[in-house]
Amino acid sequence: MSYRTHQCGEFSADAIGAEVIASGWTARKRDHGGLVFIDLRDRSGMVQLVIDPDVAPAALAVAQSARVESVLRAEGTVVARSPETVNPNMATGAVEIMVSALEELAPSDPLPFQLDDEGVDESLRIRHRALDLRRDELQRNLHVRFRVTQLIRRYLEERGFWELETPILTKSTPEGARDFVVPARLSPGAVYALPQSPQLFKQLYMMGGCERYYQIARCFRDEAQRADRQLEFTQLDVEMSFVERDDVLDLAEGLYCHLWREIAGVELPQPFPRLTHAEAMLRYGSDKPDLRYGLEISDVSDVVRGSEFAVFKGALEGGGCVRALACPGAASLSRKDLDELAEFAKEWGGKGLAYLLLDLGGEVRSPIAKFLSPDEIAAIVAATGAGEGDAVFLAADQVAIVQRVLGALRPHLAERFELADPDAWSFLYVVDFPLFGWDEDEGRWVAEHHMFTAPRREDEDRIESDPGSVLSEAYDLVINGSEIASGSIRINRPDLQERVFRTVGFSAEEAEERFGFLLRALRYGAPPHGGIAPGIDRTVMLLVGTDSIRDVIAFPKIAGGFDPLTDAPSPASPEQWRDLGLPVPPTPPPAERA
Numbered sequence: 001m002s003y004r005t006h007q008c009g010e011f012s013a014d015a016i017g018a019e020v021i022a023s024g025w026t027a028r029k030r031d032h033g034g035l036v037f038i039d040l041r042d043r044s045g046m047v048q049l050v051i052d053p054d055v056a057p058a059a060l061a062v063a064q065s066a067r068v069e070s071v072l073r074a075e076g077t078v079v080a081r082s083p084e085t086v087n088p089n090m091a092t093g094a095v096e097i098m099v100s101a102l103e104e105l106a107p108s109d110p111l112p113f114q115l116d117d118e119g120v121d122e123s124l125r126i127r128h129r130a131l132d133l134r135r136d137e138l139q140r141n142l143h144v145r146f147r148v149t150q151l152i153r154r155y156l157e158e159r160g161f162w163e164l165e166t167p168i169l170t171k172s173t174p175e176g177a178r179d180f181v182v183p184a185r186l187s188p189g190a191v192y193a194l195p196q197s198p199q200l201f202k203q204l205y206m207m208g209g210c211e212r213y214y215q216i217a218r219c220f221r222d223e224a225q226r227a228d229r230q231l232e233f234t235q236l237d238v239e240m241s242f243v244e245r246d247d248v249l250d251l252a253e254g255l256y257c258h259l260w261r262e263i264a265g266v267e268l269p270q271p272f273p274r275l276t277h278a279e280a281m282l283r284y285g286s287d288k289p290d291l292r293y294g295l296e297i298s299d300v301s302d303v304v305r306g307s308e309f310a311v312f313k314g315a316l317e318g319g320g321c322v323r324a325l326a327c328p329g330a331a332s333l334s335r336k337d338l339d340e341l342a343e344f345a346k347e348w349g350g351k352g353l354a355y356l357l358l359d360l361g362g363e364v365r366s367p368i369a370k371f372l373s374p375d376e377i378a379a380i381v382a383a384t385g386a387g388e389g390d391a392v393f394l395a396a397d398q399v400a401i402v403q404r405v406l407g408a409l410r411p412h413l414a415e416r417f418e419l420a421d422p423d424a425w426s427f428l429y430v431v432d433f434p435l436f437g438w439d440e441d442e443g444r445w446v447a448e449h450h451m452f453t454a455p456r457r458e459d460e461d462r463i464e465s466d467p468g469s470v471l472s473e474a475y476d477l478v479i480n481g482s483e484i485a486s487g488s489i490r491i492n493r494p495d496l497q498e499r500v501f502r503t504v505g506f507s508a509e510e511a512e513e514r515f516g517f518l519l520r521a522l523r524y525g526a527p528p529h530g531g532i533a534p535g536i537d538r539t540v541m542l543l544v545g546t547d548s549i550r551d552v553i554a555f556p557k558i559a560g561g562f563d564p565l566t567d568a569p570s571p572a573s574p575e576q577w578r579d580l581g582l583p584v585p586p587t588p589p590p591a592e593r594a
């Protein structure tokens with residue numbers, strides 16, 4: 001039996017008069033007392049079936065009893081719709097199928113929710129994902145996802161990259177998150193770790209002479225689930241030999257221009273701007289600034305150095321700074337709005353938020369105006385570029401706190417005043433990250449990117465003497481204020497790798513125990529190499545315009561790492577625990593499990 005001569009979305013006036021077969025889901029049904037209309041849907045679209053008992057008496061009962069979402073097979077003739085029933089909103093709206101035979105291939109129970117109902121609880125939708133995936137939006141998102149990986153594969157293969165796999169059961173590949181571990185039944189007491197990324201294996205491929213590798217790789221990070229994170233996510237993992245930083249950045253830039261051209265129809269301006277990490281932090285208070293709007297931060301410490309205002313004075317005397325940004329149109333904010341902004345600043349660790357409101361007509365309103373001379377006010381206004389009708393916001397504190405507060409305030413104000421053009425794209429590279437950061441909690445240096453990232457050559461000799469001043473060969477691709485890819489040029493000599501391990505606090509024995517396999521490989525000639533890893537989920541999110549990563553993953557997990565579809569994670573049986581040589585844990589009451 002043939003199920004289709006056409007897909008549902010393919011019917012057009014060209015097919016009028018043809019005897020056809022179509023199969024699909026019952027998307028909508030209208031029973032006009034004997035004459036039944038069904039919108040039959042498959043992946044390609046929808047077509048209207050007409051079941052007229054005068055034409056096909058046996059089909060009527062099938063049509064009347066079929067529930068929405070049951071699967072039907074229809075035979076019939078394509079006919080033109082009468083002019084008044086042509087549906088211009090439907091691709092196949094000029095025609096319909098006059099049914100001669102109708103069969104229900106599989107029935108549907110009454111639905112747990114209507115597909116087009118926007119208010120359905122997400123975990124209910126995910127629990128019935130096979131049903132939910134039929135929604136137009138998810139179909140579109142999955143298709144974009146497929147197009148992205150298809151375009152990536154072709155782009156990279158044309159440039160000499162090999163798609164190669166890396167192990168899932170492996171040893172820890174640290175990227176700053178917690179590992180998922182899998183107890184090894186055959187080695188009681190030992191575990192495998194799931195990869196946080198294929199980082200070390202892709203480096204080994206380079207040491208193994210493969211030169212250009214990529215993989216659409218699943219990565220696992222056991223972190224508290226935030227809105228834009230999943231415990232497992234997909235990244236495009238890329239590594240290249242005999243390259244410098246700009247070779248990798250050029251490759252990724254070309255690839256992203258290709259994706260945006262092919263999928264969004266957008267020609268991105270090239271080259272992507274490059275900001276050093278220091279500059280990004282100074283001008284935008286963030287290492288992932290959104291440049292679709294201005295709100296640039298200015299350092300006004302020198303301007304207010306003479307001020308008697310205690311907050312400014314205290315910050316400057318304590319080695320901190322005073323920085324400001326001007327927000328267009330914000331002079332009209334109410335007292336309540338301003339209080340809310342001060343609260344917002346406090347949530348980000350600030351003491352509050354000072355402001356100057358530049359009224360139309362040139363008057364400046366501000367609780368701190370009395371502490372500043374007219375010249376100082378004029379200098380602040382000039383430094384921030386504020387004009388009439390704008391507000392200037394000032395933060396005074398330790399540099400890190402000022403950056404954090406103003407860095408958070410920028411997107412907050414941009415959203416409130418709708419400053420980002422929704423059709424604009426901001427692509428940029430942030431480069432020259434510090435190699436190490438000081439971890440207050442652990443009281444030691446940690447790698448800012450990961451431990452395999454190379455220092456800039458000119459900074460290498462300060463690794464031991466002044467680790468905080470060493471800049472690295474790491475880079476990020478930032479799109480509309482989100483970090484979409486990270487990468488770096490890697491260390492390719494064992495002595496340098498050992499120095500970095502020592503600086504982050506590993507003894508020689510520990511380094512050997514955890515990363516002996518890497519050090520061993522580095523000892524036999526590693527080419528200069530580097531790579532990058534863009535997030536596929538996030539890239540698709542940008543292309544389809546959603547804020548939820550769960551809208552671009554077919555089978556996502558929700559908060560707490562829970563999967564409402566399969567109810568994973570689920571308790572292991574006593575036999576499974578025993579097999580692993582582990583004690584059987586007491587079963588918590590069901591309420592605590594989720």
Ligand code: ASP
Pocket residue numbers: 175196197198199238486487488531532533
């Ligand atoms: N492994 C890094 C990450 O997952 C990316 C890279 O350095 O290529 O962020």
